[in-house]
Amino acid sequence: MTSLSVLRVLDLSEGVAGAFCTKLLAGFGADVIKIERPGGGDPLRRHGPFPDDLPHPEKGALFLYLNTGKKSITLDIGQRTGALILRRLVEGTEVVVESFPPRWLTELGMGYQSLARIKPRLVMTSVTPFGQDGPHAGYRATNLTAFAAGGQMAVTGDPDREPLKNGGYQAEYQAGLHAFAATAVAAFSADATEVGQHIDVAAVECMATALEPYVSSWAHQRRDMGQRRGDIEPAPAGLTVQDLLEAPQLWARGFFQEIDHPAAGRQTYPGAPFRPEAMPWLAARASLLGEHNEEIYCGELELSREELVILRASRVI
């Protein structure tokens, strides 16, 4: 048995895509440190569903699900002090995952080029709605608008109604899954060859690659098969989440996992996305905001507790 435990990942991302990417790396054992903004932390902490509909930064299902197995530290990398601390952390890091608007990190002096000077074999994965370049790279976007721009919305829904977004955050999850696979490929390659990479994953491109046979028939024959069909098949609605949680097949295979969390309690989570027999999936809870500040800043970067207080008072952590 092995795991990715020697793979240190710094997760600077906010949003579903980057979080899903690093959740999967953490699940297979990578040492993922999630860097959250001081104060409220990752904006995903604000999203429900919450138990009893009572908002609580440590109890949001979206955050708890997407951040299993990661450590949490707070750091304002927009401040110079925060940027300097980040650069020290990068020295011991194999992978950085980020989702900022393109060029934002570069403007702060923390783009791939400058981080790769600190760590030449660094893999940096940028996962964004529109990618790092191109005329729409700077577009403000959400899961909804990315789903539309990636071509999957036009083919979903009834033909005589408006196009439909599917449930949840599928534009972001798809991009996150692609980002995970691309990062795994590049990290393996960097491990073997010492050559790092900057990976640009654009959600709209990920979605466009899943549009077969529509794309190929248009590209080759100018036939547009990508029409909305609605629910033409008298197919069953499919399983509800309750059905899933009662499915004998999934329980027999040990898919679901009970994970205890100090704020949210013991709950049932989906488990491994796939099963490499020699790399067990780890089921560890999401961390509390800044839970690992002392471990990382004092234990690894050798700051004193008094210095932690200075950083906190200065809103760096």
Added chain:
Amino acid sequence: MERLPLYGYRIFDLTTAGAGPYATRLLADMGAEVIKVEAPDSGGLPRSDVFCHVNRNKYACTLDLGQPRGRELFLWLVALSDVVIEDVRSQVLEDLGLSYDVLRSAKADIIVVSLFSHGRSGPDRDFVANGSNIEQLGGLTAISGYLGGGPQKTGVAYGDAVAGIAAAGAVALALWHRRRAGEGQHVEVAAWETMVGLIGEYVLGYSMSSRLPQPMGNRHSSMAPHGCYPCAGDDQWVTIAVEDDEQFAALCRAMGRPELAADTRFADVVSRYRNQEDLDGIVGEWTQQRTPQAVTEALQVAGVAAAPVLGVPALYDDPHLRARGFWESVSHPDAGTWDMDGVPWRLSRSPAHIRLPAPRFGEHNDYVLRGLLGLSEDEVRELAGAGVVGGGPGPDVRA
């Protein structure tokens, strides 16, 4: 420029359609030598335009795994490979006496990926689902649909894509493990389980509250307006998502209705959420006078998230994707030349492109039989005579 990350790794691909070929496409894009195996007497898969898209960058050979000699040759090839990938249609492991243990006896550190819908254990292990049915199994369909309406499927074979991406990631992890631990392994991808992982917050939410989520149409749990609005022209639509007061004020100014930002029905996020049906009507009146592109430009300048709903023809001509070089021209000797969707993982130091058109039926038999296995011309002729390799002229390319 560096070599592609998977340059020098060989993958034998026994999959035919759906998730498997999508997985090996991603791996082939990254430089792996992916060799498709087709049965000589099958005539091969139709070389349709879908085939050309999904199988670019791959090689193809024919081999009858059902004959003892074919099975033996395959095990020799496994000895020269890093990964074997199969799906339920190929049934190699169980039906052809080519279990993981047998493959491992041919190559001690072989990586075998089995892609199934339900997995290979549990009471439903023999069930088969594919493409859009994975979505229904995985719970996505039940939470997708218009507000108050019935469940809807995504218009693409979403479950196949999802399982394919996961399988590609799985291969990378298994290669990592092999490098670190010196051993191969068997990886199982159950598409159903992969799919459930993409609605994980709903599973956890139900665990917390025992309340069933309902389809919300294009609405969001907190943003409003958040929807898809009609535009000028036939079947033209734009999506708009407003996160906060500032963006709402910007939207109102862009619509030439600044007074709406102070309207008590819409002045705060809670009121907007409560009254979003009225708001959607107002936004829709504005958008339907304009093209999706004009609405998008006006709102992006104002700092509001908006994007056109792109159909496939618009996606194909999309200036953004064109500027990024996403569409790549590929020439196939039989099928012709057209632009295909390129490589979605943009690597800075080893940029990946479409290097090869999709393979013809048995196109690389010589490379595999004579190049890799070192068989003589006579041996190949003899094998072809016995129907172990070779095969007819192959399937037509559908024009």
